[in-house]
Structures are given as C-alpha cells and as structure tokens.
Amino acid sequence: MSNWIFWIFYIIAVGITIAVIASINLYFINDRVTIPKGLEESTLISRLYSSGECFAYKDKAGKVHAGTIDFGKFTQEQMDKCFPESKVKYAFYATLEVSDAEASAKSVKTRNWVESPQFREDIEDVLVLKDGELYRAKLRVKIKDV
C-alpha cells in the first residue's frame, strides 16, 4: 500500500518536472518567432504622420509630405479610416500638441481603445500645417495591448 503512495508521488513529481522543462523550452522558442513588440508598434504609429490616408498632408499635386500633419485632417473620422476595424493587438490614443498655433491639443483614438491607467507612450516631433502656416508640434501616442 505504501508503495502505491510512493509511486503516485513519484509520477506527480516527474510529471511536474517535465511540464516545467517543456514550458521553459516553449517560452524560449516563442520568443524566437515573435516579432519584437516595438517594431510592430512603430510601423503602425508611423502611418499617422506618413500616410496620406491618415493625417499626413497631401498637396494639390497629390504628393504626400511625410512628417507633416494636416491639422484639418486630424479628426476622429479620419482616424477611423486610418485604422479600420481589425484584429490588430494594439490600441492607440494620439494627441497632437501644436506649440505655436492658437489651438488646444486635439486627440483621436482607435476604436478598440479602452481607458485605463496602463499604457506606453511614444512621442514624435512633427510639423503641422494649419491655415497655410507650418508649426512645430508633438504627436503623443499612447499604446496599449488589446
């Protein structure tokens, strides 16, 4: 009878050891095949100020000025076009702070953004075109895993 109890504990101990080794193994393998978090985020954020379909200024000739945000385009409606509904694992909340213009900060967010105190932040120096004038501005982008 005591032998049975010993074997049960023995099998459990061996099982736990195998599970721990397998988990450590899987962790390192997953780490090798995952796209670095910052890389995917930065490619998504860059479209805010570099894509004509987002907020980047597009002149009459159709040329897109990457790094220059069209103040008139910085709307929630445009954000919804820029980041249409998808299963992407990030949510963004972007605030445009124009230093010289007489305008308060404007904010837009992706549809999957949910308010909570935990987020990362990326700050980009951009130019803003407002009423035909260029201003220096900061684009603060809060990022959250969904």
Add this chain to the structure above:
Amino acid sequence: MRNMKKRGDLITISIITIILAVVIALMLPKVAKDKATGVIALKTASARDIALTLNVMCSSPYDVKAKQSLRLEGFILQISGNQVKLHDKQYVHVENNRIIGKDPTMAAYPFSCQSRVDSILDSPKILVVTKKDGDLFVTKENDDTKA
C-alpha cells in the same frame, strides 16, 4: 532480506528515472526543432512577416513596390478581412477563388490597412506587394493580376 528489497527498489527507481531523463533529453531538441523549424512554426512566422510587410506598405506615403522572398510551396496564402492566413494544401484547395476545406493548424495574423486587400495565392515563392494611389495589391511573382 528487508535491506536487500529496499536496495532493489532503489535500483529500480534509479533505472526508471535515468531512462525518463534520457528520453526527455533526447526528445527536447527534436521538439524544439519541430517547433522552431516545423510546418506550424513556418506558417506562424510567415503569416506574421507578411502582416508586418503589409503594415509597413500601408504606412508608406508613396507608391511603392516590394518583393518578399518566401518558401511557401505547399501552402495557400489568403489575405482577407485585414488578416493574413496560411493554409496547408493537404487540407484545403482553391476553387473559383474560394478556399474549400479547413486546415486545423491554419496560421493567422492580423494587420491594419486603410485599403481593402483581398488575395488568394497558391504556393507563392516571391510575394509582390504594390501600393498605388493608396490601394494595396498583393500578387506573386509572374502573376501580375490584381489581387
């Protein structure tokens, strides 16, 4: 007599433990290799790579064309609903530009693009992603039809 029985038990336990350790030690590199270089890993990594490429292309301010070398013989690449999906041809086939069947180990990775991208490519070796006038097209080499 009792001591001999105990010693016998200990030897049995030691042998079993050593056999288990050897089996695990031999299996782990194989499991690691399968996970890192096997079909499932290839599908998962490729779906992520393609999704990342599409994200980058969507962010481009200019018309641009990029080629991505893939080794996806034996797979069907489906891009729809802002998702990259890779199906194993063992389980599915293409009929009238639709995927027929279901791959239980299908790999999928989401991307976000303003332009609607729909494409089904059979065994692509080189993926050609083109952005023109804000629209994104995904084709494979020697196949310049609109996706």
